[in-house]
Amino acid sequence: MAKHVVAAVEALPPGSRKLVDVDGRPIVIFNVKGEYFALRNRCPHQGGNLYEGKLTGLITSPEPGRYEYSRQGEILRCPWHGWEFDIRTGKSCIDPTRIRVKSYPVDVECGRHLVEGPYVAETVPVTVEAEYVVVDV
Amino acid sequence: MNINVASSTRVKSAARAKLAIADCDLHPAPNGLKELHPYLDERWHRHLEMFGTLRRHGYQQGPAYPKGQPEAMRRDSWPPDGSRPGSRLGFMQWQHLDPNNVELGVLTPISPHPGGFQNAEMSAAFCRAVNDWQKAEWTQKDSRLRASITVPYEHGELAVGEIERRADDPEFVQVFLLSRTAAPIGQRRYWPMFEAAVRANRPVAIHAFGFGGFPITGGGWPSFYLEEMTGHAQCCQSQVTSLVLEGVFERFPTLRVVFIEGGFAWLPSLAWRLDRHWKKLKSETPHLERLPSEYIRDHIWVTTQPMEEPRSAGHLIDVCEWIGWDKILFATDYPHWDFDNPAQCLPPALTEEQRGRIFLENARSFYGMN
Numbered sequence: 001m002a003k004h005v006v007a008a009v010e011a012l013p014p015g016s017r018k019l020v021d022v023d024g025r026p027i028v029i030f031n032v033k034g035e036y037f038a039l040r041n042r043c044p045h046q047g048g049n050l051y052e053g054k055l056t057g058l059i060t061s062p063e064p065g066r067y068e069y070s071r072q073g074e075i076l077r078c079p080w081h082g083w084e085f086d087i088r089t090g091k092s093c094i095d096p097t098r099i100r101v102k103s104y105p106v107d108v109e110c111g112r113h114l115v116e117g118p119y120v121a122e123t124v125p126v127t128v129e130a131e132y133v134v135v136d137v
Numbered sequence: 138m139n140i141n142v143a144s145s146t147r148v149k150s151a152a153r154a155k156l157a158i159a160d161c162d163l164h165p166a167p168n169g170l171k172e173l174h175p176y177l178d179e180r181w182h183r184h185l186e187m188f189g190t191l192r193r194h195g196y197q198q199g200p201a202y203p204k205g206q207p208e209a210m211r212r213d214s215w216p217p218d219g220s221r222p223g224s225r226l227g228f229m230q231w232q233h234l235d236p237n238n239v240e241l242g243v244l245t246p247i248s249p250h251p252g253g254f255q256n257a258e259m260s261a262a263f264c265r266a267v268n269d270w271q272k273a274e275w276t277q278k279d280s281r282l283r284a285s286i287t288v289p290y291e292h293g294e295l296a297v298g299e300i301e302r303r304a305d306d307p308e309f310v311q312v313f314l315l316s317r318t319a320a321p322i323g324q325r326r327y328w329p330m331f332e333a334a335v336r337a338n339r340p341v342a343i344h345a346f347g348f349g350g351f352p353i354t355g356g357g358w359p360s361f362y363l364e365e366m367t368g369h370a371q372c373c374q375s376q377v378t379s380l381v382l383e384g385v386f387e388r389f390p391t392l393r394v395v396f397i398e399g400g401f402a403w404l405p406s407l408a409w410r411l412d413r414h415w416k417k418l419k420s421e422t423p424h425l426e427r428l429p430s431e432y433i434r435d436h437i438w439v440t441t442q443p444m445e446e447p448r449s450a451g452h453l454i455d456v457c458e459w460i461g462w463d464k465i466l467f468a469t470d471y472p473h474w475d476f477d478n479p480a481q482c483l484p485p486a487l488t489e490e491q492r493g494r495i496f497l498e499n500a501r502s503f504y505g506m507n
Contacts, residue, residue, distance in 0.1 A: 046477070047478050047480065047481055048211075048213075048478075049213055052213035053212070079211055079212030079213045080206075080213075080474060080475075080476055080478075081205075082205050
């Protein structure tokens with residue numbers, strides 16, 4: 001595992017997402033209400049681009065005629081066939097123990113620590129004053 | 138020290154399929170009906186503006202059941218200029234035809250399929266326009282593509298006229314209608330269309346959907362879109378049954394029919410059920426010379442998407458074995474939301490030969506392109 005700087009914090013505000021390439025892996029980074037999540041940009045079903053997916057909530061039903069809608073913004077629907085995934089774990093809603101999207105830890109680090117390393121450099125300069133979103137791949 | 142931010146990348150296309158494919162269910166759509174204006178008399182511009190299009194579907198705008206994704210489209214299929222999915226050849230080439238190695242793409246325009254318009258003259262005029270549009274905007278601009286003869290299928294003599302108009306044009310490879318018809322498709326009112334198809338040496342393609350004016354399942358109006366999706370199997374079973382029992386394949390022994398997007402795992406069990414009953418009730422249909430299953434085996438083709446998904450792939454392979462490895466044509470349904478990705482959707486257990494047939498060879502011979 002190596003930490004990769006993927007965006008300056010101000011470039012990834014709440015409600016936004018960013019597709020990045022980390023060592024040849026397409027990874028999509030989400031900011032959901034100030035929390036960051038990173039998932040492989042590939043649906044395990046047939047390979048849909050999850051970057052294009054809609055963030056929605058979890059619908060459950062204790063019995064016919066009653067339903068609960070919870071965790072708004074934390075469930076990612078694939079843009080093709082609508083398979084749903086928990087953005088926190090990458091686990092699918094339909095079969096969480098067997099089908100999941102690879103997820104990666106995300107942190108925010110200040111530029112001062114980044115300059116000290118040991119982080120993987122890519123393409124845009126980092127300054128010591130700013131904060132950055134870092135994904136562990 | 139130079140620390141950099143990981144590079145942002147354009148959404149990549151799906152991995153290139155290993156084998157070249159024929160896509161036998163590829164949906165182009167005009168970006169609004171006004172895009173058909175150049176192919177219509179001005180009389181129809183005014184008519185469309187004042188009265189719109191009436192279907193056999195009562196007073197409702199749009200489809201009867203809400204879809205699994207907006208407008209039933211892949212969310213990533215809107216071209217960058219915001220126009221309708223399937224309406225821009227360049228984007229279709231970039232997103233689908235090139236990366237998925239499509240060697241033959243058979244256009245199946247269903248948004249709209251004007252064959253279901255209630256006004257017969259309007260149905261015929263718009264079918265003709267959709268056909269002219271397919272040629273001008275699609276097949277003449279990309280040599281991989283072929284067009285379907287969209288026909289006003291509820292009106293025999295008008296359907297015949299459109300088939301004859303395209304009969305000498307090799308870019309039109311099949312007669313094309315939707316599955317929910319006003320009456321079971323084997324009945325005599327549809328025979329002129331079958332006769333013209335045979336005369337023009339074209340197969341007839343029946344694509345799921347349309348509005349017949351009846352409940353969309355055999356048990357009435359259901360509650361869920363999921364029931365509509367599953368119910369296509371019922372509708373297609375009724376149509377296969379009608380074609381066989383009405384004696385269409387006795388009357389037109391060279392007729393070939395392909396069912397598109399209705400699934401196919403139901404086909405063997407339907408044949409077995411028909412055989413069982415026919416053995417007892419043969420005198421009701423004395424015009425049939427052979428077992429129903431034999432007509433089915435000889436005259437019916439199917440496309441893949443959406444395939445049934447048994448837990449054991451072996452069950453699906455048994456079904457394919459019964460239908461015939463030469464009768465199954467590959468289809469993605471692009472750009473619709475239930476698109477099948479050729480790189481991933483066929484069972485891994487298929488042999489290379491079976492895979493090659495389904496992906497390309499069957500379509501080549503079905504459409505006479507060997």
